[in-house]
Amino acid sequence: MNRQFETPEPIDLYVEIGKGKVEVRAVSTGTTTLEIQGRDADQVEVTFEGKRLSVIAPKDPAGWFGGRDRDLHVEVELPTASNVGVKTGSADIEIDGQVNEGRIKTGSGDVTCDTFTGPARIDTGSGDVQIAEAHAELQSKSGSGDISIGTCVGNLNVSTGSGDVEVGTTNGNAVVKTGSGDLRVVTANADVSLSTGSGDLSIGTVRRGHVRVKGASSDLEIGIPAGTPVWADINTVTGSVRSNLESVGAPQEGQEHVELEARTVSGDITLREV
Numbered sequence: 092m093n094r095q096f097e098t099p100e101p102i103d104l105y106v107e108i109g110k111g112k113v114e115v116r117a118v119s120t121g122t123t124t125l126e127i128q129g130r131d132a133d134q135v136e137v138t139f140e141g142k143r144l145s146v147i148a149p150k151d152p153a154g155w156f157g158g159r160d161r162d163l164h165v166e167v168e169l170p171t172a173s174n175v176g177v178k179t180g181s182a183d184i185e186i187d188g189q190v191n192e193g194r195i196k197t198g199s200g201d202v203t204c205d206t207f208t209g210p211a212r213i214d215t216g217s218g219d220v221q222i223a224e225a226h227a228e229l230q231s232k233s234g235s236g237d238i239s240i241g242t243c244v245g246n247l248n249v250s251t252g253s254g255d256v257e258v259g260t261t262n263g264n265a266v267v268k269t270g271s272g273d274l275r276v277v278t279a280n281a282d283v284s285l286s287t288g289s290g291d292l293s294i295g296t297v298r299r300g301h302v303r304v305k306g307a308s309s310d311l312e313i314g315i316p317a318g319t320p321v322w323a324d325i326n327t328v329t330g331s332v333r334s335n336l337e338s339v340g341a342p343q344e345g346q347e348h349v350e351l352e353a354r355t356v357s358g359d360i361t362l363r364e365v
Contacts, residue, residue, distance in 0.1 A: 198217075274287055
């Protein structure tokens with residue numbers, strides 16, 4: 092199936108399929124194109140009303156995780172800054188280019204996204220999530236997948252049951268949780284809270300704000316720029332604490348500083364100057 096629509100402005104896209112793959116490309120264009128491949132492509136319901144394009148596949152009698160011959164491949168090219176919503180059973184989802192708001196949900200598919208300029212929420216049962224940039228609030232949740240985020244300008248809320256989480260740069264408040272995976276933030280420029288049951292936790296550089304880091308059988312490592320005033324409340328029950336930070340006293344009025352709370356039961360805590 093191939094369809095084409097005149098869209099001089101950004102649109103609202105909603106795609107719902109079971110198995111297969113969904114690919115969305117946001118480019119500078121006044122035309123939206125849709126291509127659907129698969130045995131049941133001609134049974135997919137496609138409607139375009141106002142600025143909303145809806146693509147909904149029929150439910151498989153065997154469920155969304157049914158036979159392989161039910162796979163669908165949906166490709167959409169649409170204007171930059173469009174809003175995108177996708178729901179799948181096990182299909183992978185890829186979004187390339189800059190879109191505005193995003194609402195993504197999949198049972199077991201992987202999710203790969205380029206750039207969101209508006210708020211976005213990504214949920215997956217067991218798939219991995221990769222997001223390059225989020226310029227507004229971002230929420231991401233996975234049952235057991237890994238989550239990787241490049242840069243988040245707004246507030247960030249991430250959780251996974253047993254996967255690892257890596258975040259490049261946070262400029263808004265960040266809350267990151269996992270049941271048993273490792274958590275890593277490269278650069279934190281605002282308040283950050285990390286917690287895990289049995290993984291290791293690390294922040295490459297924390298420049299300012301309130302930092303809460305909590306693990307059970309976890310090693311904790313936090314890097315703080317030289318000369319930054321630090322208020323530290325740290326504790327490990329059976330591990331060791333190491334620090335090469337030099338005390339610089341209380342912060343001057345308006346000076347950037349870090350308030351650090353670090354807790355672990357059996358792991359080591361390391362504070363290092365960067």
